[in-house]
Amino acid sequence: MGNTFGGKRSVKIMNITGETFKLKTPVQAGSVLQNHPGHMLLASEAVVHFGARAKPLDPHHELKPRRLYFLVEQPKLPEERDAGMMRRVRSGVHMTAKDCLESLMLSRRSASDMSAVRSAATIEERNGNGGGVRVRLRLPKAEVERLMAESKDGADVAEKIVGHCMSGAAAAEHDVHLGGGDRGLARQSTNKSRQVCF
Secondary structure, three states, X not given: OOOHHHOOOEEEEEOOOOXXXXXXXXXXXXXXXXXXXXXXXXXXXXXXXXXXXXXXXOOOOEOOOOOEEEEEEOOOOOOOOOOOOOOOOOOOOOOOHHHHHHHHHHHHHHHHHHHHHHHHHHHXXXXXXXXXXXXXXXXXXXXXHHHHHHOOOHHHHHHHHHHHHHOOHHHHHHOOOOOOHHHHHOOOOOOOEEEEEO
16 A cells, blocks of 8 residues: 555656756745746646647746646747748647647637637628528427417517527427528428428
8 A cells, every 4th residue: 555645746847858857845936937047837738738829837836746847948029039030939848649639629629710700700791780580490380370360460470489489488399490401400390380481
């Protein structure tokens, strides 16, 4: 078995060159950075998740035992760089193939998220403020006929159908589908139903 209190209580810090050194806890990030001016400290979990976009630890951040941290040189400001051509800065942290794949997946996901936001904005611009939306619903024929009989005009029918569908009871009772195209009609109802388009 062994004594659990005698376990390792040290922090492992790795340089860009691969050299590692250990410090006994409790230790703060600021005390490590005092010995290495012009460097910043990154948590290994943040590097795996965010890659080059990982945020450096604050000087007052308490380093946790049995964790790995990276000591990386701070990037130079634009004034300090050479007057030569601007190049893309690559992270000084060597990543495994798995880490590179995760970084690539994160960058692609964030790019697709931005394209979705842009496409939604262009749709709103085309439609004005809100605009019309096409909705397909599936309701039982008897329900539609009842709503049409109770209403005086088409707008009143539409308002009652939408109110009925938004109540939530209709979705459970009558197999209501909201959506565009064939996707909204993917499930088949056992009742005879009538398709209503607005």
